[in-house]
Amino acid sequence: MELFSAREVSKSFVNHRALDNVSMSVPEKSIYGLLGPNGAGKTTLIRIINQITAPDTGEIRLNGRNLKPDDIYRIGYMPEERGLYKKMKVGEQALYFARLKGLDKKTAMKRLRHWFEKFEIQSWWNKKVEELSKGMQQKVQFIITILHEPELLIFDEPFSGFDPINTNLLKNEITGIRDRGATIIFSTHNMGSVEELCDHITLINNSKSVIEGPVNGIRDQFKLDIYRIGFEGDAQKLYDVLSPAYEVLELTGGRAGHHARIKVHSKSTENVLLKLLMPHFHITSFTEEIPSMNDIFIDLVQQKTKVNN
Secondary structure, eight states, X not given: OEEEEEEEEEEEETTEEEEEEEEEEEETTOEEXXXXXXXXXXXXXXXXXXXXXXXXXXXXXXXXXXXXXXXXXXXXXXOTXXXXXXXXBHHHHHHHHHHHTTOOHHHHHXXXXXXXXXXXXXXXXXXXXXXXXXXXXXXXXXXXXXXXXXXXXXXXXXXXXXXXXXXXXXXXXXHHHHHTTOEEEEXXXXXXXXXXXXXXXXEEETTEEEEEEEHHHHHHHTOOOEEEEEEESOTTHHHHHSOTTEXXXXXXXXXXXXXXXXEEOSSOOHHHHHXXXXXXXXXXXXXXXXXXXXXXXXXXXXXHHHHHO
């Protein structure tokens, strides 16, 4: 079921087209990756979702209806540039933002105590924000973003400034929030995080939506029908066994065994390939090469750059 959607959204600033008929559909209770190089239009789209600016054309829908001004209370947004007041104390600032999001003081204090204890940051309550490291500030920003328990959360590069331990902590919290019913839009350049966390993605490049869909489906769409095979036997016989429908891209090994990368040029399946090989070799491993999201991201961006040039 869809929680959020953008339909043919366009936005221009003076002589710059920031978004050009961009569409995306975010399933309920999913972690959705919003990807693209710098200047692609991601931040403009996020600002439109948060009603900081309005689209020139197109529509933004939440729960099946057009976005309304009071929907801001149903959205949590953690911007990349962050938004904490440096001279203000952490505790009073967290409480201030919680009240802005519609929480009464009693509820806000109860939830703040829970999260400060969970992140073991009780001692930060009376510190000024400027006394904290970037990573410490980010923890505070994260708590402020999720405290009103919104339906839709938008995280823009949430792991920048975090060490691996705190990055893992935040990833666990994000997946936990999703499991409790929230829907998350996750804007990042970190493709490893995309593969680890995201169910679906949209890639924006040069203001346009380039590809959208489930992560696994997109990876399958871009696979190259290449298989990595470990085997024992006469390696040179491999060329005799395989028909012209197969190409040996790489062959390595020695007495302990051999490894080959084989490209399938026909509609043949992995089962057919295995049937060809098994009478002649002892197969020790067999895996299909599936492209990473990083490979797909680079390939798509480069393709679009060549077309535009």
